[in-house]
Amino acid sequence: MEIKTIADIDIKLASVSKIKDVDFETLSFGNVFTDHMLVCDYENGVWKKPSIEPYAPFMIDPSAKVFHYGQAIFEGMKAYKDEQDDVWLFRPDQNYERFNKSAVRMAMPEVPEDVFMGGLKQLLEIEKDWVKKGKGSSLYIRPFMIATGKGVVAAPAVFYRFMIILSPAKSYYSGEVKVLIAEHFSRAANGGIGAAKAAGNYSAQFYPTKLANEKGYQQIIWTDDATHTKLEEAGTMNVFFRINDTLYTAPTSERILDGVTRKSLIDLAKRENINVEVRPVLVTELVEAAQNGTLQEIFGAGTAAVVNPIVGFEYQGTYYELPKLDQPVALALKEKLNNIQYKLEEDTFGWTVKI
Structure with missing residues (x-):
């Protein structure tokens, strides 16, 4: 498959990169994150324009339904860099399809392919330096969606946020x-x-x-x-x-x-x-x-x-x-x-x- 870059996206780059402060040889899995994240909100039945912005906390209402009724799904993927410095994904179509199957089962909106795949491509192009060469090194990719709609009525939300965050990883070994x-x-x-x-x-x-x-x-x-x-x-x-x-x-x-x-x-x-x-x-x-x-x-x-x-x-x-x-x-x-x-x-x- 070929992943097309999404054209309609807002990009705000971080003023300073954190990469120089990261020891890539002593990474613990899932604790260090790259400079940027993808964000796309769903409001009133429509997906809004996605954005890539500096990785940071964000505000959310205490009554957001993710907290009260557990509408939250995610995926786990990896990007790899070969000896020619090209970045590769492994069967991303399978993760995309499964993500939307999870969304349907949890009464959440399906994410459009251009937002998920095109947004991921754009994000990885920006964060290419975080993908290190060498067997065992990779960039862990965490797409997820949460219900951000307000209210404690036991019903699906009408507002959602889809995000992708990235975390550099070394070989995962948990011992015996x-x-x-x-x-x-x-x-x-x-x-x-x-x-x-x-x-x-x-x-x-x-x-x-x-x-x-x-x-x-x-x-x-x-x-x-x-x-x-x-x-x-x-x-x-x-x-x-x-x-x-x-x-x-x-x-x-x-x-x-x-x-x-x-x-x-x-x-x-x-x-x-x-x-x-x-x-x-x-x-x-x-x-x-x-x-x-x-x-x-x-x-x-x-x-x-x-x-x-x-x-x-x-x-x-x-x-x-x-x-x-x-x-x-x-x-x-x-x-x-x-x-x-x-x-x-x-x-x-x-x-x-x-x-």
């Missing part, structure tokens, strides 16, 4: 990850908003994850809300299981997010002649495979970490350690995906888009 399989708490339910990237999905995970942390586990593998017998997601990521030489992952649904990294890893695995099965995976299958030695790997898949290997899991009071492999499939797939993102290998899928 051990997980607890959920037996009571659920991430999402049928008929709910689990397939939307809605803010409330993530805040609802904090308490059960805190309980898992107190037991020595970094994340939770979520199970289905009705029976807690089907494995669904790991923390905030999609999850894969390798039993013998086959990769298994749950199908997307009303409860499971349609992850861009997930679908990319599935396509990559198929290209590399790795067996992949997209089907419900039972907790009993996982436990049995761990007991008989056929469980080889578990890993999460998402934008921030790309692939996050899991070293073991607990279920019903028993901990199962995974084998330490010399050549794990998880890291091989991560390497191939990163090489495409950084333009170090040919993109046979047409996933990368030049800014």
Whole structure:
């Protein structure tokens, strides 16, 4: 795809850049932001003229419906710089489509493509120096929309704000990850908003994850809300299981997010002649495979970490350690995906888009 620059946009540049004060070698994920942000307001059924302006706090009414009824959605994307200093996006069309699916589910207005994609292109052209070269370096992109309309009546707002902020990032590494399989708490339910990237999905995970942390586990593998017998997601990521030489992952649904990294890893695995099965995976299958030695790997898949290997899991009071492999499939797939993102290998899928 080709992203067209939006023509009708106001641009106000920061008088001084913060970039010289940033140590790009010691970045902690999501805490440093670039000089500018994209802003576009929706009022009375119409999207207004977008603007790029200096990154700064903004005023909002205390009765804004985002605070009271949780109308807030977001996306997570990355920009990469190749050795020729060109900036690339990875499958941005998928993030744009999913953003608007989330908007529809949350009774929020869809964002026009020229505002989302064209505005992002313009913003990245201004902030190009914040995208550093080298494998592991990237610029994390956070598009989001909140309900700014005033009032505490329980109904959708009529005023909204769409924004894009940018944060330079290094390789994401969270150390060894051990997980607890959920037996009571659920991430999402049928008929709910689990397939939307809605803010409330993530805040609802904090308490059960805190309980898992107190037991020595970094994340939770979520199970289905009705029976807690089907494995669904790991923390905030999609999850894969390798039993013998086959990769298994749950199908997307009303409860499971349609992850861009997930679908990319599935396509990559198929290209590399790795067996992949997209089907419900039972907790009993996982436990049995761990007991008989056929469980080889578990890993999460998402934008921030790309692939996050899991070293073991607990279920019903028993901990199962995974084998330490010399050549794990998880890291091989991560390497191939990163090489495409950084333009170090040919993109046979047409996933990368030049800014």
